[in-house]
Amino acid sequence: MPNFIDRRLNPKDKSLGNRRRFLKRAREELKRTIKEHVKTDRIADVDAGHKVPMPVGGSNEPTFRPARDSGDREYVLPGNREYTPGDRIEKQGGGGGGAGSGAGTGKDEDDFQFLLSREEVLDLFFEDLELPDMIKLSLKEAVAFKPRRAGFATSGSPTNINVGRTMRNSYGRRIALHRPGRKAVEALAEEIAQLEAEMSLDTSKRQRLQALREELDGLERRRRRIPYVDPVDIRFNRFERQPLPNANAVMFCLMDVSSSMGEREKDLAKRFFVLLHLFLKRRYDRIDMVFIRHTDEAGEVDEDTFFYSTQSGGTVVSTALEEMLNIIRERYPAKEWNIYAAQASDGDNIPRDSERCAAILNGALMRLCQYYAYVEIIDERETEIFGSTDNGTSLWRAYRTVDDKWPNFQMTRIARPSDIYPVFRKLFARQPTMQFRS
Amino acid sequence: MAKSATSQLLFHSSDWNFKTLSRAYDAIETIALDELGLNVYPNQLEIISAEQMLDAYSSVGMPLMYQHWSFGKRFVFEEHHYRKGHHGLAYELVINSNPCITYLMEGNTMAMQTLVTAHASFGHNHFFKNNYLFRQWTDANAILSYMEFSKKYIAKCEERHGTSAVEAILDSAHALMEQGVFRSRRPPRLSTKKEQERARERLEYEEQTYSDLWRTLPRSAERPNPEEAEREALERKKVLNLPEENLLYFLEKNSLILEPWQRELLRIVRVIAQYFYPQRQTKVMNEGCATFVHYTIINRLFDQGKISEGAILEMLHSHSSVVFQPTFDDPRYSGINPYALGFAMMQEIERICNNPTSEDRDWFPHIAGSGQWRETLLDAWANHRDESFILQYLSPALIRKFRLFLLTDQRNEKYCEVAAIHNERGYRAVRAALAKNYDIGANQPDVQVVDVDLLGDRQLRLRHNIKNGILLEEKERDATLQHVRHLWGYDVSLIGIDAETGKVRYECATA
Numbered sequence: 018m019p020n021f022i023d024r025r026l027n028p029k030d031k032s033l034g035n036r037r038r039f040l041k042r043a044r045e046e047l048k049r050t051i052k053e054h055v056k057t058d059r060i061a062d063v064d065a066g067h068k069v070p071m072p073v074g075g076s077n078e079p080t081f082r083p084a085r086d087s088g089d090r091e092y093v094l095p096g097n098r099e100y101t102p103g104d105r106i107e108k109q110g111g112g113g114g115g116a117g118s119g120a121g122t123g124k125d126e127d128d129f130q131f132l133l134s135r136e137e138v139l140d141l142f143f144e145d146l147e148l149p150d151m152i153k154l155s156l157k158e159a160v161a162f163k164p165r166r167a168g169f170a171t172s173g174s175p176t177n178i179n180v181g182r183t184m185r186n187s188y189g190r191r192i193a194l195h196r197p198g199r200k201a202v203e204a205l206a207e208e209i210a211q212l213e214a215e216m217s218l219d220t221s222k223r224q225r226l227q228a229l230r231e232e233l234d235g236l237e238r239r240r241r242r243i244p245y246v247d248p249v250d251i252r253f254n255r256f257e258r259q260p261l262p263n264a265n266a267v268m269f270c271l272m273d274v275s276s277s278m279g280e281r282e283k284d285l286a287k288r289f290f291v292l293l294h295l296f297l298k299r300r301y302d303r304i305d306m307v308f309i310r311h312t313d314e315a316g317e318v319d320e321d322t323f324f325y326s327t328q329s330g331g332t333v334v335s336t337a338l339e340e341m342l343n344i345i346r347e348r349y350p351a352k353e354w355n356i357y358a359a360q361a362s363d364g365d366n367i368p369r370d371s372e373r374c375a376a377i378l379n380g381a382l383m384r385l386c387q388y389y390a391y392v393e394i395i396d397e398r399e400t401e402i403f404g405s406t407d408n409g410t411s412l413w414r415a416y417r418t419v420d421d422k423w424p425n426f427q428m429t430r431i432a433r434p435s436d437i438y439p440v441f442r443k444l445f446a447r448q449p450t451m452q453f454r455s
Numbered sequence: 456m457a458k459s460a461t462s463q464l465l466f467h468s469s470d471w472n473f474k475t476l477s478r479a480y481d482a483i484e485t486i487a488l489d490e491l492g493l494n495v496y497p498n499q500l501e502i503i504s505a506e507q508m509l510d511a512y513s514s515v516g517m518p519l520m521y522q523h524w525s526f527g528k529r530f531v532f533e534e535h536h537y538r539k540g541h542h543g544l545a546y547e548l549v550i551n552s553n554p555c556i557t558y559l560m561e562g563n564t565m566a567m568q569t570l571v572t573a574h575a576s577f578g579h580n581h582f583f584k585n586n587y588l589f590r591q592w593t594d595a596n597a598i599l600s601y602m603e604f605s606k607k608y609i610a611k612c613e614e615r616h617g618t619s620a621v622e623a624i625l626d627s628a629h630a631l632m633e634q635g636v637f638r639s640r641r642p643p644r645l646s647t648k649k650e651q652e653r654a655r656e657r658l659e660y661e662e663q664t665y666s667d668l669w670r671t672l673p674r675s676a677e678r679p680n681p682e683e684a685e686r687e688a689l690e691r692k693k694v695l696n697l698p699e700e701n702l703l704y705f706l707e708k709n710s711l712i713l714e715p716w717q718r719e720l721l722r723i724v725r726v727i728a729q730y731f732y733p734q735r736q737t738k739v740m741n742e743g744c745a746t747f748v749h750y751t752i753i754n755r756l757f758d759q760g761k762i763s764e765g766a767i768l769e770m771l772h773s774h775s776s777v778v779f780q781p782t783f784d785d786p787r788y789s790g791i792n793p794y795a796l797g798f799a800m801m802q803e804i805e806r807i808c809n810n811p812t813s814e815d816r817d818w819f820p821h822i823a824g825s826g827q828w829r830e831t832l833l834d835a836w837a838n839h840r841d842e843s844f845i846l847q848y849l850s851p852a853l854i855r856k857f858r859l860f861l862l863t864d865q866r867n868e869k870y871c872e873v874a875a876i877h878n879e880r881g882y883r884a885v886r887a888a889l890a891k892n893y894d895i896g897a898n899q900p901d902v903q904v905v906d907v908d909l910l911g912d913r914q915l916r917l918r919h920n921i922k923n924g925i926l927l928e929e930k931e932r933d934a935t936l937q938h939v940r941h942l943w944g945y946d947v948s949l950i951g952i953d954a955e956t957g958k959v960r961y962e963c964a965t966a
Contacts, residue, residue: 019480019498019576020554021473024507025561031510032530038622039527078525079630079934081900081919081927088925090864093889095791096782097860097876105870106862 164256173253186250196243197236205233266297266387267305267349269341271360272323274310275332278363282394285431286361287324289392292441293359305354307344311337313367317344332365334412335373342381351385358382359390364410371415378416383423391416391428392440463760469564469769476500479569483577486755491748492829493581496555496595500576503558509533511548511558515731518556519602521609521723523625546773549575551583551734553595566766570773573752578745585837586740588733598730605723608654612716624717627938628703628724635703635725636732638896657715698903698918701725702939705904711913712944721942736895739841743797747832750774750798780857791889796857800844803853804831814851841893849886851877861888866924900927902949913945914964920954926961927951933963940965 100106169182212218212226270290272278278286297304308323309315312330315337341358349356366374383389393413413428420426429440465482466475480500487493503511513530514520546567548558557575559568583589613621628635699705706713707721734741753774757767780795781787804822807815808831811823822831835844854877861875861884875881875888891897906916917939919927932949940947948964 019477019500021476022499022501023473024501024503024558027507031507032513032526034522035513035524035527036530037527038522038524038618039531042524077934078626079931079938080633081902081935082931083898083900084926084928086866088866088921089923090925091874091888091891092862092864092871093791093859093885093892094783094862095780095857095859096784096788097858098782100860100873100876102873102875102881104873106873108864108869108871 162258165259167255167257169252170255171252173255177253177256179252179254182252183246183250186252187246190247190250191243191245194243195239196245197240202233202236202240205229205236209233265303265305265353266355266357267307268294268297269307269309269344269356269358270323271309271311271337271341271358271362273312273332273334273337273362273365274323274328275312275365276329277332277365278394282361282363283324285394285433285437286392288437289361289431289441290359292437293357293390297357305349307341309337309340309344311340315340331367333370334362334366335370335377338374338377338382342377342385345385355387356385357388357390358386359392361392361394362412364393364395364412366410366412368411371411374412375415375419378419378426379422383419383426387425389423389426391426393428393430395430395432397432464763465569465756465761466565466766467763469566471563471565471568475565476568476572479565480572480576482756482759482761483569483573483752486752487573487577487581487748490755491577491751492833493577493748494585495577495580496553496584498576498580499554499556500572501556501558502561504561505537508545508548508558508560509537512545515727516548516550517602518550519599519606521606521625522613523629524622525629547571547575549579550598551579551589551593551595551730552599555580555583555595564769566762566769567773569756569762569766570749570753570770574745574749577752578748579741581748582737582741582744582836585833586733586737586840587838588736588840592733593730601726605727608719609723612720616716621720623941624720625724627941628721630935630938631702631706631942632724632728633899634902635701635728637701637704637729638732639700654719657719661715695907697907698905700901700903702902702904702917703728706939706942709907710943713942732895733840736840736842736893739793739797739800739893740836740839740844741797742794743799743801744832744836746774746778746794746798747801782858799853799856800848800850801832801835803850804828804835804848807850812852818850819848842890845893846886846890849889851882854882854885859885859889861885897922900925901954915939915943915945915947917947917949919949919951921951921960922954924953924960933965936963936965 169179209226209229212222212229215222218226272283272286274283294304294306306320308318308320310318310323310328311332311334312328313333313336314330317340337360345351345356378389393410409430416426416428420428429443431437431440465479480498487495509530511518512533513526515526520526546560546563550556555576557572557580559571563571583595589595609621609625695705695709703721703725707718707725710718713721753762753767753770756762757764762770778792778795778798780792805828807819807823808825808828811819816823825831835848839847858877860873860877861881862871863874864871875884877885901920901922903918903920904915905918908914908916936947936949946965948962950962951960952958953960
């Protein structure tokens with residue numbers, strides 16, 4: 018007689034510790050590669066491609082292993098059909114391939130690549146990043162409600178009566194209070210009728226009839242006193258109004274496309290916009306994008322035009338801000354939309370327009386926007402000069418005043434692709450709770 | 456009539472319960488012990504779920520295993536493939552221990568449970584208990600408590616020294632696992648009680664004698680007498696017992712930087728590697744033995760009227776898919792199936808003993824027609840490993856049946872050449888080559904410690920004896936050397952010397 022043991026009820030996840038150790042290792046690896054991806058030039062790929070093969074570096078298990086392509090070997094294979102001794106088979110062909118797999122030892126496991134979904138990639142990518150003003154105003158004054166069943170209530174509108182629950186209460190009450198049933202009353206009435214039908218009644222029967230009549234009378238009174246359905250029985254379905262969070266966001270991309278913005282500047286700006294879009298996509302169900310380009314006049318364009326066509330002319334930044342304001346008024350009421358804006362520029366502007374820009378921002382736009390990021394793209398040589406000073410273009414100086422006033426306004430300078438990610442992180446780093454717009 | 460026939464059946468439906476399991480077990484046991492003459496450890500059958508099977512897979516099949524990320528990696532890998540449906544799970548898993556533990560999957564049908572019980576609890580179990588490699592190199596009585604000890608010990612180390620410190624040592628030790636076995640020398644038998652005692656004593660001694668003062672002494676004081684030092688070094692080299700093939704053993708005993716607990720970790724990894732070494736040398740025989748046993752037993756059960764036709768058909772269906780051997784040009788081909796080869800060879804032995812042809816009489820005069828197939832098989836199971844078994848028992852008839860052929864692959868040629876096929880002139884060559892392919896010791900890279908210059912830079916010198924010109928994967932080699940360096944503490948160099956010509960093929964070192 019063997020010893021049977023049922024292990025199925027043993028605690029599960031015996032290898033949970035191992036898995037956790039492995040994922041920790043993989044996570045560190047992945048974070049490193051993703052950082053590199055962003056720094057070099059493949060952020061667009063991250064967005065497009067859905068899976069990223071796991072880098073094998075740190076999760077590799079090296080051993081002394083025979084090199085596949087060296088040395089003399091002998092293979093014994095089954096299923097010879099036409100070969101005779103002396104036949105030659107080309108190495109790349111079927112025979113050689115089969116032979117190769119016959120000789121490999123433990124080859125499979127290290128070829129294994131760990132696939133991450135796009136979601137996981139982005140989660141890693143945006144780790145520690147938090148939208149600055151996540152608790153959106155409109156979350157509190159939620160615009161849409163959805164009724165949700167939430168138990169029962171003793172009051173409500175007649176259409177919401179829950180019949181089952183009500184009848185159950187009524188039945189219980191009737192039993193508890195001994196309400197006479199219909200059958201008992203009918204039986205009594207019938208007996209009375211029978212007695213009454215008899216022609217001659219002796220005393221005992223007459224007395225009995227009398228007693229029965231009194232009893233019937235008592236029962237009927239009791240039935241009247243204890244109603245079939247009493248108001249205390251009635252239950253209503255209760256509904257709660259569940260607020261629907263505002264899950265819409267609109268992202269405004271503003272860019273200077275005048276001739277001073279070269280290929281390099283546009284490319285940098287695009288990267289920044291891509292990052293912002295990726296980031297928002299993770300937070301909101303629906304994101305609209307509005308592209309506004311401007312020279313000395315501004316216009317809304319589609320994405321391709323925005324990035325790839327050129328336009329000549331001067332530079333009047335305020336036109337773009339006005340255009341944005343118009344579009345918000347027309348299509349994106351701030352009550353229903355989370356509004357994000359990112360502006361990229363090389364900082365050129367016609368004289369005295371910068372003050373106008375600051376005035377528009379201070380006056381109207383910053384009240385409407387959830388977040389406004391200004392990125393100034395500068396020459397690499399200028400990094401040293403402008404490093405972190407307040408000096409700079411007229412637009413930069415004007416925006417400094419806005420920056421001081423509004424916590425949801427951020428500005429920074431970018432010179433190289435590798436700057437973008439750190440800058441992006443800085444702009445969107447978890448910040449102490451910010452002031453809400455009033 | 457019909458009623459009495461059905462009442463003999465061990466089970467009727469495909470659902471199993473512990474009563475039918477135990478009834479089937481008893482019937483199997485009778486056949487296995489009385490008719491086949493098997494000699495087994497007491498059995499312990501454990502029912503597990505699919506997830507637990509995955510757990511067992513990833514911790515190299517041991518019920519108790521210390522924690523390491525590589526097992527987690529294996530788990531993710533297995534689970535990924537399982538969920539995608541690339542492969543199913545094994546029906547059973549058996550552990551070479553006393554009592555012999557067999558895991559049965561809860562999802563198996565009763566017919567499958569019967570098959571698996573015969574296969575694992577008797578086939579594998581008999582092989583574990585009787586094969587000389589297992590008898591010499593593993594200790595079935597001690598392994599479970601040793602694993603428990605090692606698991607607890609490593610968990611304690613993690614608590615004491617931090618997970619990453621332990622992981623770093625284990626990573627390095629795992630890299631040398633293949634070089635952590637004694638191939639020719641028999642290792643000392645492990646006894647867990649003594650083992651634990653020793654580890655504890657070692658730690659306690661270190662702790663008691665530890666004095667922070669020693670650390671402050673200047674390290675390499677000028678030696679007063681160079682000749683004496685020289686002599687001392689020679690002495691030490693002799694003590695080191697070089698050359699040494701077991702790198703983990705060498706590092707455990709002689710590393711200059713490891714702390715006692717780190718040495719103990721190396722020892723644990725080494726002991727486990729050694730425990731699994733016989734299994735790797737007897738894959739064909741072990742599976743062949745188990746398959747032959749289950750096949751014989753289920754047929755006997757059917758003959759005795761103890762299992763229904765439906766049940767035996769189900770068993771035969773899974774039996775035939777287990778012993779299926781695709782040909783080399785088949786997309787499903789992935790090497791020779793050890794189940795197929797082992798089972799066919801053992802059936803062949805039975806045939807040769809009972810109904811030999813004249814060819815068999817020429818090739819196997821000592822067993823042909825003897826009729827003693829049971830004794831022959833029991834003897835083969837006890838005294839062979841794959842290499843010697845194939846070399847001795849692979850018959851020409853089987854070579855023809857499998858249509859085996861030998862392909863030579865010279866490093867400088869663009870072609871592989873067919874050297875021998877299944878004909879009179881080719882049998883011996885095919886047989887010898889196949890046997891050689893199963894010689895694990897000969898096929899693994901032979902890396903040995905040859906010298907340590909303890910007086911000088913303390914560089915550890917390793918030598919790779921290159922056989923058949925097969926070099927090492929360079930990237931992996933360098934990474935592995937880094938691991939050796941990590942354990943040794945000083946630089947490590949590796950020199951590759953061609954075993955035939957004695958020429959140096961490559962040299963490399965950690966810098």
